[in-house]
Every structure is written in structure tokens, then in C-alpha cells.
Amino acid sequence: MDKEYLIQKWLADELSAEEFELFEALEGSAFMKGVTSDAAAFKASQFSGARDYQELKTRIQKTETPVKIKKLHWVKPLLRIASVLVVGLALYFIFLYENLTELQSDFGQKISITLPDASSVTMNAITEIAYNEKKWKKNRKIVLEGEAFFDVAKGAQFDVITAAGKVTVLGTEFNVKQRGTYFEVKCFEGSVQVTSNTNDAILHEGDYIRFLDGQVITGKNTAANPSWFNNLSDFQRIPVSEIFEELERQYGIKIILEEVNTSQLFTGAFVHDNLDHALISITEPLDLDYTILQKDKVRIQAREK
CATH class of the missing domain: 2.60.120.1440 (Jelly Rolls)
Structure with missing residues (x-):
């Protein structure tokens, strides 16, 4: 989660409590809050965090000419972004000085x-x-x-x-x-x-x-350390969708599912150093078949009765 993402969500007033703590840790956060509070006397136009954030970055990079602000109807949560120019300066400050x-x-x-x-x-x-x-x-x-x-x-x-x-x-x-x-x-x-x-x-x-x-x-949990330390992923009553996503992460593959109930629960494990063994460990208990189509692509489907 990078600083640009946090700034976008802060601008749109959409930070969760945990994300707000990270935003507070940014070196430029106090500066941003300070300069935007100075703009509280202004009224802001409707704001879309991601779209306007990108526009601000483009404007900052291309020109230092002040941006004209239209006064539209007032929305209280938008106080902190009252002036596009002020927010732009704050973003510019963080881009220069923040170093996560x-x-x-x-x-x-x-x-x-x-x-x-x-x-x-x-x-x-x-x-x-x-x-x-x-x-x-x-x-x-x-x-x-x-x-x-x-x-x-x-x-x-x-x-x-x-x-x-x-x-x-x-x-x-x-x-x-x-x-x-x-x-x-x-x-x-x-x-x-x-x-x-x-x-x-x-x-x-x-x-x-x-x-x-x-x-x-x-x-x-009685283990001395996480199972993945030992190149093993283990699960206890976890939806199959989570199992296949973890398999993709460990092997860098794309899994194509055909007629597979991804909400059913799985208890078991798979190794990280042998794709065939890993696939067998998952598909056999679930009554599924698999085919390795390419080095990085696997099809998994319901077994024919």
C-alpha cells in the first residue's frame, strides 16, 4: 500500500481507521492538513479522489499556474479539499519529501x-x-x-x-x-x-x-512456526477459492476453473516445491481433475462421474 493510494483515499475522505494511522505517519501529513485547513473558508466542487488526484499530479508536473476554482453546492466532507491549488501544493510537498x-x-x-x-x-x-x-x-x-x-x-x-x-x-x-x-x-x-x-x-x-x-x-495452534517457513501451505476449513489463489501465488501460475464449487471448504496442505504433488494434494480430496496446459497455466475441473 503506497503513499499515493493513501493520499487518494484521504482526499476522498475514505480512509479506514487503520489507513488513517498510516497517513498520519507520512512526513507530509501535518503539512497537508495544515494547508488544507487554511482553505476551509473556500467551497469545493464535487471531487472524485482517483480522477482528481491524477489531474492534480499532471497539473503540478506541467505548470505552476494557479487553478481556477468553481463554487458549486457545499458538501461538508469536502472541507479538506476546498482548494484544488492548496491540495496540489500539499501533494507536491509529499512527493518531494516523503520517503517510505x-x-x-x-x-x-x-x-x-x-x-x-x-x-x-x-x-x-x-x-x-x-x-x-x-x-x-x-x-x-x-x-x-x-x-x-x-x-x-x-x-x-x-x-x-x-x-x-x-x-x-x-x-x-x-x-x-x-x-x-x-x-x-x-x-x-x-x-x-x-x-x-x-x-x-x-x-x-x-x-x-x-x-x-x-x-x-x-x-x-501448536506449531513452532508458520508452515510456509517449511515450504508448505496448510488450511483448516478454508474456502477452495482461497486455496487456489495461494497456489497461484506460490507457483506463479494461472488457474482456470471449470465447474468447481469454490465456496466448499478445504482442510489439507500443499507443498511449494512440486506442482504436481501440490495439485494432487488439493484435487484428490475434492474429487477434481487437473491438466497442466502450459508451464504457467493449469486447468482444474469437476471429475466426470
């Missing part, structure tokens, strides 16, 4: 990094993280989209922020997975606080919590 560290893993790739405080993060395939290295000592916040394992050095509060919820700790080991509406946290050492839009929970060593399709599931 952003990392992304590829298909089938696992990446380990060490943060400025000696905490470590291990990212599963197709995962993105972002954090402010300059402010890290005072503000240990990291944004996650995907799945990662965190070994947190003791110290100030450490927050992992996702689109589905936030995990807060002081010093512990835990795994966070956020893929679309799927949000899962497993605690391997110490304790963590999990905050979502609907629930708050404290997890201790061996606990896990999962949010999916409006359901909240809690349980126990």
Missing part, C-alpha cells in the same frame, strides 16, 4: 529483512510492506498487504496495519495474513492485540484468530 521504505516479494518468493530496531520480518509470496525508516525509533508502524511473520524486538509499541485490521505488540513472534477479506493472526510467542472493524481480541502463545466472510473463528 517499500518492499515486495514475487511469486514463490520468501524475503527476510531486519528493521532498524533489530526486529525481523519474513514475507511470504506476493506480499508488500511499507514503513517509515526515518521515524522508526519513535513510531514502529508497518503496513502489510499479504502474509508475513514478525519477530519483534522488545521496545515501544509495534503496530502492523492492514486493510482488515491492526495487530499491536511490544515484543513477540506472530504471523499476519491479510488477503482481500481474509484476515488471520497467529501468535507464536508472547501476546498480541488484534483490532478489526468489528472485534478486539488478545491472543497469547498458541492462539489464532481468523476473520473471513463476516465470521470470526478462534482456535489453538
Whole structure:
């Protein structure tokens, strides 16, 4: 999740509580809020975050000529974008001075990094993280989209922020997975606080919590570390759609489904180093057939009776 995305949502007044925390961590956020509050005496035209954001960037890059503002009917949530010119200057400031560290893993790739405080993060395939290295000592916040394992050095509060919820700790080991509406946290050492839009929970060593399709599931985890550390993805009563998406991420393939009930639940596992074995592990229990069409394309279909 990059800064441009956050700025777009801020302009449209659509930030979630977790996203707002990340916006607050941007070096230029105070400047933006300050200059836009100075424009509160103006009235703004109707605003579309993504469209007007791109227009602003184009205008900033091409010219410094002030933009004329039409006064249309007043909408209270648009106070912060009252003046296109003022917001444009604020965006320009952030583009120049904001410096988030952003990392992304590829298909089938696992990446380990060490943060400025000696905490470590291990990212599963197709995962993105972002954090402010300059402010890290005072503000240990990291944004996650995907799945990662965190070994947190003791110290100030450490927050992992996702689109589905936030995990807060002081010093512990835990795994966070956020893929679309799927949000899962497993605690391997110490304790963590999990905050979502609907629930708050404290997890201790061996606990896990999962949010999916409006359901909240809690349980126990006896493993010493995440299964994907050992090149294995395991699942307990997870919709088949999630299984195939994870298979695509681990092998960099495209799966074509034909007459497959993707809402049925799957319990099992697949390996990350042998595609045939992985496909058999999934398709056999579900009574499905598969065909490897190309190196990066697989068809899966219901088995003929």
C-alpha cells in the first residue's frame, strides 16, 4: 500500500481507521492538513479522489499556474479539499519529501529483512510492506498487504496495519495474513492485540484468530512456526477459492476453473516445491481433475462421474 493510494483515499475522505494511522505517519501529513485547513473558508466542487488526484499530479508536473476554482453546492466532507491549488501544493510537498521504505516479494518468493530496531520480518509470496525508516525509533508502524511473520524486538509499541485490521505488540513472534477479506493472526510467542472493524481480541502463545466472510473463528495452534517457513501451505476449513489463489501465488501460475464449487471448504496442505504433488494434494480430496496446459497455466475441473 503506497503513499499515493493513501493520499487518494484521504482526499476522498475514505480512509479506514487503520489507513488513517498510516497517513498520519507520512512526513507530509501535518503539512497537508495544515494547508488544507487554511482553505476551509473556500467551497469545493464535487471531487472524485482517483480522477482528481491524477489531474492534480499532471497539473503540478506541467505548470505552476494557479487553478481556477468553481463554487458549486457545499458538501461538508469536502472541507479538506476546498482548494484544488492548496491540495496540489500539499501533494507536491509529499512527493518531494516523503520517503517510505517499500518492499515486495514475487511469486514463490520468501524475503527476510531486519528493521532498524533489530526486529525481523519474513514475507511470504506476493506480499508488500511499507514503513517509515526515518521515524522508526519513535513510531514502529508497518503496513502489510499479504502474509508475513514478525519477530519483534522488545521496545515501544509495534503496530502492523492492514486493510482488515491492526495487530499491536511490544515484543513477540506472530504471523499476519491479510488477503482481500481474509484476515488471520497467529501468535507464536508472547501476546498480541488484534483490532478489526468489528472485534478486539488478545491472543497469547498458541492462539489464532481468523476473520473471513463476516465470521470470526478462534482456535489453538501448536506449531513452532508458520508452515510456509517449511515450504508448505496448510488450511483448516478454508474456502477452495482461497486455496487456489495461494497456489497461484506460490507457483506463479494461472488457474482456470471449470465447474468447481469454490465456496466448499478445504482442510489439507500443499507443498511449494512440486506442482504436481501440490495439485494432487488439493484435487484428490475434492474429487477434481487437473491438466497442466502450459508451464504457467493449469486447468482444474469437476471429475466426470
